[in-house]
Amino acid sequence: MKRASGPNEVLIIxxxxxxxxxxxxxxxxxRSVMQTAPVLVIDDASIDTTCAQAVSAGADVLRLPHHLGxxxxxxxxxxxxxxxxxGYVIRVDGDGQHDPRDIPRILETLQKTGYQMVxxxxxxxxxxxxxxxARAMGIRLFRLVLxxxxxxxxxxxxxxxxxxxxxxxxxxxxxxxxxYPEIETLVVLQRRRFQFQEIPVKMRPRQAGRSxxxxxxxxxxxxxxxxxxxxxVLKFEGRRWRK
Amino acid sequence: MDRLLNAMTVLSLVLMAIILFSLxxxxxxxxxxxxxxxxxxxxxxxxxxxxxxxWLAGFLGLTYPPLALVMLVFCVFLVVFYRFSVIxxxxxxxxxxxxxxxxxxxxxxxxxxxKQ
Numbered sequence: 001m002k003r004a005s006g007p008n009e010v011l012i013i014x015x016x017x018x019x020x021x022x023x024x025x026x027x028x029x030x031r032s033v034m035q036t037a038p039v040l041v042i043d044d045a046s047i048d049t050t051c052a053q054a055v056s057a058g059a060d061v062l063r064l065p066h067h068l069g070x071x072x073x074x075x076x077x078x079x080x081x082x083x084x085x086x087g088y089v090i091r092v093d094g095d096g097q098h099d100p101r102d103i104p105r106i107l108e109t110l111q112k113t114g115y116q117m118v119x120x121x122x123x124x125x126x127x128x129x130x131x132x133x134a135r136a137m138g139i140r141l142f143r144l145v146l147x148x149x150x151x152x153x154x155x156x157x158x159x160x161x162x163x164x165x166x167x168x169x170x171x172x173x174x175x176x177x178x179x180y181p182e183i184e185t186l187v188v189l190q191r192r193r194f195q196f197q198e199i200p201v202k203m204r205p206r207q208a209g210r211s212x213x214x215x216x217x218x219x220x221x222x223x224x225x226x227x228x229x230x231x232x233v234l235k236f237e238g239r240r241w242r243k
Numbered sequence: 244m245d246r247l248l249n250a251m252t253v254l255s256l257v258l259m260a261i262i263l264f265s266l267x268x269x270x271x272x273x274x275x276x277x278x279x280x281x282x283x284x285x286x287x288x289x290x291x292x293x294x295x296x297x298w299l300a301g302f303l304g305l306t307y308p309p310l311a312l313v314m315l316v317f318c319v320f321l322v323v324f325y326r327f328s329v330i331x332x333x334x335x336x337x338x339x340x341x342x343x344x345x346x347x348x349x350x351x352x353x354x355x356x357x358k359q
Contacts, residue, residue: 001354060354064346068339076343080350178339 001038001060004085007166010037010107011086013077015070016094017044020053022206023094027057030092030100040080041094044073050094071178078176082169090163095206098161102201106163109199116168116194117185119154120161120201134218142183145226149233150190155198157183168194177232183225187232247309251290251316258283278326282319289315 004011012030016023023041030039041054045067054061062080064073074091081089088110092098102120109118123139135158142157160182164172171192177184189196262279265271289296289312299315300308 001350060350062346062350065342068342072339072343075339076346079343080347083347 007087009086010088011081012037012039012090012092014041014092014094015073016041016050018046018048018050019094020048020050022096023050024053024057026094026096027054027059033100033103040077042073042077044068069179071176071181075176078169078172082173087166088163093160097203097206099202099204105199109197110163110165113197115197116165117189117196118163119159119196119198121156121159121198122203123155138222150186157186161201177228180221180225184228184232187229248290251286251312255283255286278323282323286316
């Protein structure tokens with residue numbers, strides 16, 4: 001993978017952990033839509049053939065030496081993208097839930113609005129989505145909690161289908177939530193007075209594997225994320241970053 | 244009362260012995276042994292000094308002096324555990340940053356070899 005040749009270049013990152021069944025298809029789908037953009041898979045120390053599948057599908061692979069979890073994995077991709085000079089990064093999940101045909105709209109919105117983050121939302125325009133009852137309830141709760149903190153409505157705070165610009169990258173290379181990062185990321189952005197926008201996207205059922213958030217982990221997830229949100233609200237470092 | 248205090252004395256001596264043994268074998272670093280050694284020393288002194296323990300119990304408003312020692316042990320361990328939680332958090336942050344840096348350097352090294 002080469003250095004970005006200009007400030008408007010985009011990198012597609014795909015964090016992956018044991019996604020051997022879906023990763024090659026995801027990469028091919030992304031490449032069919034974004035022919036010129038490099039695709040970087042961040043392999044979070046998978047114990048299956050995810051890495052080999054990604055290489056054979058034509059992606060570059062950043063191999064983490066041991067399992068860091070989703071946040072550490074995504075942040076590694078952000079760090080490399082920042083060091084290589086990319087202006088925009090679009091994150092696509094490795095399980096095939098995100099439709100790569102939505103990537104150009106996310107990128108276009110990032111470039112047009114100048115906002116630091118664009119979120120692909122499965123609920124915009126009142127749409128329904130493939131999601132469990134428990135997750136839907138959790139999303140409702142997070143919406144309620146985030147509304148006063150962010151000062152605006154966020155319909156799909158758990159979406160991992162996001163695009164960020166270089167300003168957000170520079171922040172995320174230094175400060176990024178390490179577990180379940182999607183929701184806390186919004187608060188990190190808010191503390192810097194950064195802006196985000198949601199655009200409607202279609203979510204597909206995952207092509208293979210299971211969600212890392214099982215029923216047993218749901219309660220832990222809920223408490224962890226809520227605590228993370230409030231910790232980020234209280235964090236002193238935010239004041240140094242205010243514009 | 245004496246039996247409980249004797250048990251506390253034995254506990255503190257065993258704790259001290261374990262820490263010193265671990266230090267000798269390099270299983271624990273000196274800077275992390277200080278908290279445990281200080282804690283076991285405080286327990287030892289209080290379990291052997293009835294006057295000091297009675298004063299502490301009076302200060303805390305307790306009628307049964309050994310309870311003061313149990314409370315103190317609890318508080319000391321809370322402080323030690325908190326200190327170690329801070330250290331572990333720092334180490335985890337450093338470990339993640341190192342793992343990410345290693346992955347990025349390896350990636351860039353591989354790609355520089357490919358270019359050559």
